Amino acid sequence: MHDPAHMPGHLIRRLQQIAVAVYYAETDNAGIDLTPVQYAAMATLLDVGEIDQITLAGLIAYDRSTIAGVIDRLVQKGYVERQVSPTDRRARILHLTETGRQILAHAKPHVEKAQQNMLMGLEENEKEQFLGLLNKIIAAGNDQSRAPMRKD
Amino acid sequence: MHDPAHMPGHLIRRLQQIAVAVYYAETDNAGIDLTPVQYAAMATLLDVGEIDQITLAGLIAYDRSTIAGVIDRLVQKGYVERQVSPTDRRARILHLTETGRQILAHAKPHVEKAQQNMLMGLEENEKEQFLGLLNKIIAAGNDQSRAPMRKD
DNA sequence: CAAAATTAATCAGCATACTGATAATCAGTG
DNA sequence: CACTGATTATCAGTATGCTGATTAATTTTG
Incomplete structure (x- = not known):
């Protein structure tokens, strides 16, 4: 009866809590003042170069209402610049x-270490298994959320 | 490089987004005005009877700072009562x-349906595999977060 | 038993996420 | 070219989650 160990929703929420805690455990010592979400936004910007907010949001599955605040804080810190597009004055x-x-370069190795730590407790083959299943679930459920992930 | 498909942190955050969306997809139509977190709190209260906030928080791994607001809203709706403990006047x-x-009785079948839907896309044996790995990761990382889960 | 440590709850502050609305701009059509 | 519809960004409002501080009450200790 109501056993959390068999309730996906509870376990998923719990896993997310732990993943974030592991991220901070690894980055706090290194003096990194980036949240997991802020890091992902910056890493994606490095990858793809200049893009507008909506495109960035689609690449990392952020809600359009959330991305503005995230970028605000990165601009505030001086890590990102936001300018009106010359070809479309709606876009930034x-x-x-x-x-x-x-x-970002300083944070990268620590964040990658954290990514490893998140699956601690699993054997190597289990990690691959888990990531495979994760990707499968997400592929099937991607369109359920308001902020789906969109391929470039 | 920076392939989201191999970054546990990103996938976990994404999975949580989808799980919540699936929950609402299933409960909205049924006119249920409970968040996933509120439902879990009430379901646990039904299981264990009368307990104080800290104990409840421990059972479902909520932060002590978060539980107050959650309970506030449930009291507001008239679903939960909170009274000062006669044996310990600090506790509620x-x-x-x-x-x-x-x-809760009305919501239960819909929420359980949603729990099934969350793993849609997986075969039956894969679901079990996934839940097994989830539990293993959480067991290993439980103490990382500020709000660990505590056995009764 | 009195002082110190601990505990339950709350609070202010910050950062995601979401809903639904709005403003500004652009694109396509007749 | 004017009009309709779509798109980009923002905003107000709500609900988790967290940090760190504070208050009140209890427990432990010297």
């Missing part, structure tokens, strides 16, 4: 500043 | 109201 083009690039 | 004893019991 984003790109990393030089400072942003440096911060 | 919680219990479901009759209305709360009815609401």
Whole structure:
């Protein structure tokens, strides 16, 4: 009766809590002032170069209402610049500043370490199994959320 | 590089988004005005009877700072009562109201349906595999978060 | 038993996420 | 070219989650 160990919703919420805690456990010591979400936004910007907010949001599955605040805070810190697109005055083009690039480079190894730690407790083959199943679930459920992930 | 499909942190956050969306997809039509978190709190209260906030928080791994607001809203709706413990005046004893019991009974089948839907896309044996791995990761990482789950 | 440590709850502050609405702009059509 | 519809961004409002501080009450200890 109501056994949390068999309730996916509860376990998923719990896993997310732990993943975030593991992220901070690894990054706090390194003096990194980026949230997991902020890191993902910056890492994606580094990958794809200059894009508008909606495109960025689609690549990392952020809600359009959430992305504005995330970018606000990165602009505030001086890691990202936001300027009106010359070709579409509705859109805001984003790109990393030089400072942003440096911060990101410094954070990267620690964040990658954290990603490893998140699955601690699993054997190597189990990790692959788990990631495979995760991707399968997400592929099937992607369109359920208001902020689906969109391929470039 | 920076392939989201191999970043546990990103996938976990995404899975949580989808799980919540699936919950609402299933409960909205049934006119259920409970968040996933509120439902879990009430379901646990039904299971264990009268307990204080901290104990409840431990059972479902909520932060002590978060539980107050959750309970506030349930009290507001008339589903839960909160009274000062006669044996420890710091503590607030919680219990479901009759209305709360009815609401919970009405919500239960829909929420359980949603729990099934969350793993849609997986075969039966994969679901078990996934839940097994989930529990294993959580067991290993439980103490990482500020709000660990505590066995009764 | 009195002082110190601990505990339950709350609070202010910050950062996701979402709903639903609005403003500004652009694109397509007649 | 004017009009309709779509799109980008933002905003107000609500609900988790967390940090760190505070208050009140209880428990432990010297």
